[in-house]
Amino acid sequence: MTSESTYLQDTTFAFLDIETTGGNSSRDRITEIGIRFWRAGEAVGEWQTLLNPETRISRFIENFTGISNEMVSDAPLFADVADDLEAQLEGTVFVAHNARFDYGFIKSEFRRLGRVFSARVLCTVKLSRRLYPEFHRHNMDALIERHGLARVQRHRAMGDVEAMLSFFLHARMDKGDGRLEQAIGDLLQRPSIPSHLPLDTLKDLPVGPGVYRFYGENDVLLYVGKSTSIAQRVASHFSGDHNTSRGVRMSESLRRVDWTETAGELGALLLELKQIKTLKPMFNRRSRAAKNLVSIELSENDEGFLQARLVREIEPHRLGDYFGLFRSKRDAERALSGIATKNDLCNRLLGLEPDHAGACFQRALGRCKGACEGQEDVTRYNLRTQIAFHSLRLQTWPWKGPVGVVERDRLAGRTDILVVYNWMHVATVHEESDAHELSLRGQAVTFDLDSYKLLIKALMGRDGRDRKIIELPAVGEPDVLMP
Numbered sequence: 001m002t003s004e005s006t007y008l009q010d011t012t013f014a015f016l017d018i019e020t021t022g023g024n025s026s027r028d029r030i031t032e033i034g035i036r037f038w039r040a041g042e043a044v045g046e047w048q049t050l051l052n053p054e055t056r057i058s059r060f061i062e063n064f065t066g067i068s069n070e071m072v073s074d075a076p077l078f079a080d081v082a083d084d085l086e087a088q089l090e091g092t093v094f095v096a097h098n099a100r101f102d103y104g105f106i107k108s109e110f111r112r113l114g115r116v117f118s119a120r121v122l123c124t125v126k127l128s129r130r131l132y133p134e135f136h137r138h139n140m141d142a143l144i145e146r147h148g149l150a151r152v153q154r155h156r157a158m159g160d161v162e163a164m165l166s167f168f169l170h171a172r173m174d175k176g177d178g179r180l181e182q183a184i185g186d187l188l189q190r191p192s193i194p195s196h197l198p199l200d201t202l203k204d205l206p207v208g209p210g211v212y213r214f215y216g217e218n219d220v221l222l223y224v225g226k227s228t229s230i231a232q233r234v235a236s237h238f239s240g241d242h243n244t245s246r247g248v249r250m251s252e253s254l255r256r257v258d259w260t261e262t263a264g265e266l267g268a269l270l271l272e273l274k275q276i277k278t279l280k281p282m283f284n285r286r287s288r289a290a291k292n293l294v295s296i297e298l299s300e301n302d303e304g305f306l307q308a309r310l311v312r313e314i315e316p317h318r319l320g321d322y323f324g325l326f327r328s329k330r331d332a333e334r335a336l337s338g339i340a341t342k343n344d345l346c347n348r349l350l351g352l353e354p355d356h357a358g359a360c361f362q363r364a365l366g367r368c369k370g371a372c373e374g375q376e377d378v379t380r381y382n383l384r385t386q387i388a389f390h391s392l393r394l395q396t397w398p399w400k401g402p403v404g405v406v407e408r409d410r411l412a413g414r415t416d417i418l419v420v421y422n423w424m425h426v427a428t429v430h431e432e433s434d435a436h437e438l439s440l441r442g443q444a445v446t447f448d449l450d451s452y453k454l455l456i457k458a459l460m461g462r463d464g465r466d467r468k469i470i471e472l473p474a475v476g477e478p479d480v481l482m483p
Helices: 059-065 078-089 099-112 124-131 140-147 157-188 230-239 245-253 265-279 316-321 329-343 378-392 432-437 449-460 462-466
Strands: 013-020 030-039 042-050 093-096 120-123 210-215 221-227 256-261 294-300 306-311 322-326 403-409 414-421 424-429 444-446 468-471 479-481
Touching: 013 078, 013 099, 013 157, 030 078, 030 099, 030 157, 042 078, 042 157, 078 099, 093 099, 093 157, 099 120, 099 124, 120 124, 120 157, 124 157, 140 157, 210 230, 210 265, 221 230, 221 245, 221 265, 230 245, 230 256, 265 403, 265 414, 265 424, 265 449, 294 329, 294 378, 306 329, 306 378, 316 322, 322 329, 322 378, 329 378, 403 432, 403 449, 414 432, 424 444, 424 449
Parallel strands: 013 093, 093 120, 444 479
Antiparallel strands: 013 030, 030 042, 210 221, 210 256, 294 306, 294 322, 403 414, 403 468, 414 424
């Protein structure tokens, strides 16, 4: 936009509202879309349709929106109107109240079709906050009441569009073109496609899951990320979803994007972790490899009392003998101190005090029951210690040998079998026969805190029941590395 042009004179605003079957864009669907187009002070058209959401509308949503299952039974599918909708919105500013909701649903519907949707977005909630900061409430009902806007049919698409446009026109009259222009400009200042990238970069990106990498000058790796839709996630970096000073610096440095496709989210998560730790991209702040992974091991001393010691060499095949995984000795000692205080355990037996004759320091404070002086029964002390450490015990591997976790991307026709053993990702193959024939011998893998937590959640958590897991023969042992 040139210095002489203005948003209010030279931009077409598409005031849009949707109704849906619920509030989750990954699960729920759109039932109605209404749009009114405005440019240079006047309405220049509108577009409206009911949609068959291909799922049942609940009684609650029917009562809330007034849109029934009967009303949408013969309505078009989103796929039927996608081309027309995209053409209608091309080149406009997408305006919505709480725009993240409406924009997110529209993007999700396009994604289901294997397509990427991107637009400049103006949120009238943010616009109201910018223009009227003295008020705390900025929902649509509050705006209608506060500014004396005409009553409309709320929770129907065109009714809410009419209310939104009425607020926009009221704000223009109330605050003047200059204030409104400045507020719109501030809210729309988002990075576009970085100037050093080809304009068709987004068109080349796959719509499915995987890992993407940003490179700067001299092919320096800037950032590694993952997504269930590479194209959509990369587009969000440039559309303002990541509009921070760090994100802007990264965009300005960006020269090249590449990616690795996966068949599912777990494969993308594991690959992202591995590449962040091994490639050390400049702008990734999380999940760096821990240099000194520490755990706690319990063993009996000469008197039979359980004592704790810190260990750095963790054997994955006997994880049940360890308690906790910590990124540093200090973190492990802090955990031990908390356990001692909460459970009245002996600091000396927990390795928090040097070995010496007599009582530990906690005993003098009344926080140790005397194990260090032989004043507590061994069996009783050991039982209290085991109970205190129980929640920290690491999860033993529940299968006899390695397993293959099957992920499929049916849209792309891709299958990945993630070979996992003792909570370590050993390899990825694409055929079940290859997984059965894979030898673990000579495979170099790292036992890692982040991957351990990720695989515990994926294989033992609630969604683990929905994953196809193949038990595989144990052929050799991998070479286990510690970070």
